[in-house]
Amino acid sequence: MNLHGYLRPLQHQHTVPITYRFKVEGEELPLNGLLGEEIRIDFTGEKACIYCGRPIKKTYNGGSCYPCFRDRAENDLCIVKPHQCHYHKGTCRDPSFGETHCMQPHVVYLALSDDVKVGITRKTNQINRWIDQGAVAAVPIAEVPDRKTAGEIEVHLAQTIKDKTNWRRMLKNEIADKDLSDVRSSLMSRIPARYRDFFDDRREVCTFQYPQKKIPEKIKPLNLDKENRIKGRLIGVKGQYLIFDCGVLNIRKFCGYKVKVSI
Structure with a gap:
């Protein structure tokens, strides 16, 4: 084959x-x-x-040529720093990309891959995102109308919960013994009041097994x-x-x- x-x-x-x-x-x-x-x-x-x-x-950024890395919206700095989304300023590299990818419902989530981390993704892409990160469990904690708002909440929570995965520990299945539901409940008081209407504590934890x-x-x-x-x-x-x-x-x-x- x-x-x-x-x-x-x-x-x-x-x-x-x-x-x-x-x-x-x-x-x-x-x-x-x-x-x-x-x-x-x-x-x-x-x-x-x-x-x-x-x-x-x-290659740049996982497969781009330099012109595509420089010009395409998929490779803009706000993709890795969503709280800096500049769609509303009228300076998006590709407004149609912004409308279909950034100005869409996003979830702020907790994932357990080696330790608990906070992250964001489009609501329609959450399962793919969690699997790509090698998470063994994940749960949404907030649903917001756009990527920028999700990024703002993520930046705030990243002051107390990490936002990166230790890929070596993830691949060795060295996973912290933590309950995502308990961690989610403890975060309520840490979310600024202006974001609390987006907080959701009713979601079930999703689990994953890998071959x-x-x-x-x-x-x-x-x-x-x-x-x-x-x-x-x-x-x-x-x-x-x-x-x-x-x-x-x-x-x-x-x-x-x-x-x-x-x-």
Whole structure:
């Protein structure tokens, strides 16, 4: 079984365990049934922008060429700092993108991947977001009308709860013994009064299980720029990582790389 083309993010579906598909351009390969199998990924040396398709020597922000990184709304600074959204100022790189992605209902959530973290995402994208982060549990704590408001609440809560995941601990299943419902209840008094009408304490905690045959004892990042060939036995998939017996490969980091995949 072989695939040949440019890498795209892993596709997934919320089942028990999560169902994963390895995507190379228009082709997809079911991954769950390949646990325990040897997989070889050869990097051809070619890269192309995931947005415009032009050949490039270097990717930016997970697969962009520099012009797309500089100009596209998906790569604006406010994507990583949503409280700085400038749609209302009329300076959005692409107002139509702002309308469909930023001026839409968002949720502020708590996720447990290694420890409890706070984050935000569009309401329609929350399950995908939690799986991409390798969360074993997640729960919305507030629903707001737009991305900027969600970002403001996140910044406030990040003063007491972290907003980053320790990806090494996440992949080793080193998860804090904390109850998200209890943490959510403790946050009510910390949310400024102007945001409390958005707070929601009625949501159920959503849980996730990932396809894994073995938990790696050590985490060795695999790098297609340094290793043109990666060959190992697939022992798990979590977040956007393929977990091999020889190391872990962050697929999102190498989107736009042209590869040959052999089973």
